Amino acid sequence: MFEVVDVTDWETASTIEPIGTRPKQWLLDGSGSSWLFKEARSDDERPSGQDWAEKAVAELAKLLEVPAATVELARRSGTRGVISRNFVNKAASLVHGNELLSANDPAYPQDQLRNDTPGYNVAAIRDVLGPYVDHAGGTRRARSAFDGFFGYLVLDAWVNNTDRHHRNWGIVLEPTGSLAPSFDHGSSLAFGITDTKRASLLAAGDDEIRRWLERGQTRSFEGMPAMLDITVAGWEFIESTERTVWIDRLTNLRDDDVDEVLDRIPADGLAGVVLSDVSRTLCKEILRINRLRLLDALTTH
Missing domain, CATH: 1.10.1070.20 (Phosphatidylinositol 3-kinase Catalytic Subunit; Chain A, Domain 5)
Structure with missing residues (x-):
């Protein structure tokens, strides 16, 4: 089974990710690498599943040899989600489409x-x-x-x-x-x-x-x-x-x-x-x- 990483105690980075509809927060792991924690939407009208879907596709992309962000299943203070590793180093910048x-x-x-x-x-x-x-x-x-x-x-x-x-x-x-x-x-x-x-x-x-x-x-x-x-x-x-x-x-x-x-x-x-x-x-x-x-x-x- 894929590991589910508990990020409850990870340090919160100063930057908050504003894009999209899901609550997100940049976190730092023990080595200082930054990961974006994204909550899985969960309510009665739209069943949660974005966490397993995002992890599955990140792994499926490897089968097609499509470069994709590294994603792990995660939980933070009991909340389901995923963490996505930052692929932009400090000397670079990301320009969106x-x-x-x-x-x-x-x-x-x-x-x-x-x-x-x-x-x-x-x-x-x-x-x-x-x-x-x-x-x-x-x-x-x-x-x-x-x-x-x-x-x-x-x-x-x-x-x-x-x-x-x-x-x-x-x-x-x-x-x-x-x-x-x-x-x-x-x-x-x-x-x-x-x-x-x-x-x-x-x-x-x-x-x-x-x-x-x-x-x-x-x-x-x-x-x-x-x-x-x-x-x-x-x-x-x-x-x-x-x-x-x-x-x-x-x-x-x-x-x-x-x-x-x-x-x-x-x-x-x-x-x-x-x-x-x-x-x-x-x-x-x-x-x-x-x-x-x-x-x-x-x-x-």
């Missing part, structure tokens, strides 16, 4: 996070990433930052992440610019639906799960398209060598490796992390079906 887009277009609505953001599309992202290179820590260095960003779109479509808004990616300047590792994946793997809905989908079978996935929309991109449509749009901007890489990676994904990641998420107990059997099973089906959907969409374009 909305800042890049607004610098390129002063009329761009950089303060709008969701709900059909005008001008937030794959072509605009490709344009602003043009001067930069891919993440330096990846296992395979792509030619450009957009090549790396396309990997984030593949990951999003696979894990059903609907929240790749313009502050959920960026460029690390130190002093030249490279794509930041992918981060903030809590809105993935149907984290927010009830177990009753999950059981209903599983009982209905693959065709119904596929239809349900096809109806899903992103919350941020212009026109609120399906995540798979955004990935296909990005496919048009990468060269044949990169296309081959992604087809190979998707083809070579092993169900056993995917299952191992999900099976290591604690189900219950003192850790406070709750991933029910029905949720775990639906996650596996989502990943299996979305991998097939991705291969079908990308090989026919």
Whole structure:
């Protein structure tokens, strides 16, 4: 099982993270490294699951060789959440996507996070990433930052992440610019639906799960398209060598490796992390079906 780190006694850093809707706080571990603690939203209307979803996707990204922030399950004073390790060193700075887009277009609505953001599309992202290179820590260095960003779109479509808004990616300047590792994946793997809905989908079978996935929309991109449509749009901007890489990676994904990641998420107990059997099973089906959907969409374009 993945460890759940108790950060109750960690030192609070002076900076508070203001972005997003979840309570967040920068903390320092015993070695002085900084981690962002993010609470898992928990209320009667929207069941908590952002903690296990974010941890699962950080691990699944490794299977696709997509650079992602290091994430651990955590609790702080009894509150469930995750900690995400700071990937920006003291000599560097992170420039978020909305800042890049607004610098390129002063009329761009950089303060709008969701709900059909005008001008937030794959072509605009490709344009602003043009001067930069891919993440330096990846296992395979792509030619450009957009090549790396396309990997984030593949990951999003696979894990059903609907929240790749313009502050959920960026460029690390130190002093030249490279794509930041992918981060903030809590809105993935149907984290927010009830177990009753999950059981209903599983009982209905693959065709119904596929239809349900096809109806899903992103919350941020212009026109609120399906995540798979955004990935296909990005496919048009990468060269044949990169296309081959992604087809190979998707083809070579092993169900056993995917299952191992999900099976290591604690189900219950003192850790406070709750991933029910029905949720775990639906996650596996989502990943299996979305991998097939991705291969079908990308090989026919």
